[in-house]
Amino acid sequence: MAGYRINLYWMDGIAKSPNLATLCSILNKKQKTFDFVFHPNRLLKFPKGTPYGKKHSYEHKQYYDLLKGEAGGYKIGITQIPLEDNCFNHQDVSDKNNLMGLVTLKDMKTFNVSGRNEYQYLSYLIVCVTVCMVMREDLELGHEKNNFCLFDPCLGKESLKDSIQSPFICGDCIDKINSKSDINGDFLRDTLSLLKYVEKDNKSDIIFKTLTMPFMSIPYVFILDNVVSLIIRLVRNSTSTIDVYGESNGSTQVEYLSGFEGWLIGLAVLFVLLIVCIRFYKYHKGK
């Protein structure tokens, strides 16, 4: 049985994506220390007219006042608007009966790494808050400077991308975690398993994005055009030396496909590849 039940809530608006129920099931399959639970019917909203703080964000305290009303020990509110001080995430560990955290999806497009999906990005921020809540310690306070550790201060925003690229926990923070006697034995191992999930490159994402980028598709069509042309000529038992780029060596008669035929076949192959990639992408999206 999982040791720590972590309750997730959407704050101030329903986002369709990522699907938090799917996220919980992904995270729960990777480890046994934490039990992530999404509460779809508990959408926490500020009353209409609640004033924004500076920079069009609510203050952390406003969120925590909403979260406090929910049952359960560990609570994370997820929002799409910027947090106070432009943080990615934040936690309040002052009351051991009400351990609360916040995560924002704002800036995901800017700071996520190519090849990692929104589930992985959100997981990274959630894991950070979860560890801080369970340890009842704001680990980032112990960081004098950014070293790409999970607990780097939010202030060095630019380093988030590098941190997600190769997620890790620095030696000092591991020592701190290990020094807590009331922490479950598999806590560190399972936290690292979740970071491994964040690190896993989603190859189907990369292929999908590359193939669907119009400018990138053009070289593919050129390459496919020539490859298909070459294969057809080989099948026709041409004994000549063939230049892949379609230039005759001058001394031998070679049958060529017309440029138009090559393009058509190239496009057809590209289309089939695209269909395969889209199916592959959809199949793996939820994993």
Ligand SMILES: [Zn+2]
């Ligand atoms: Zn650290």
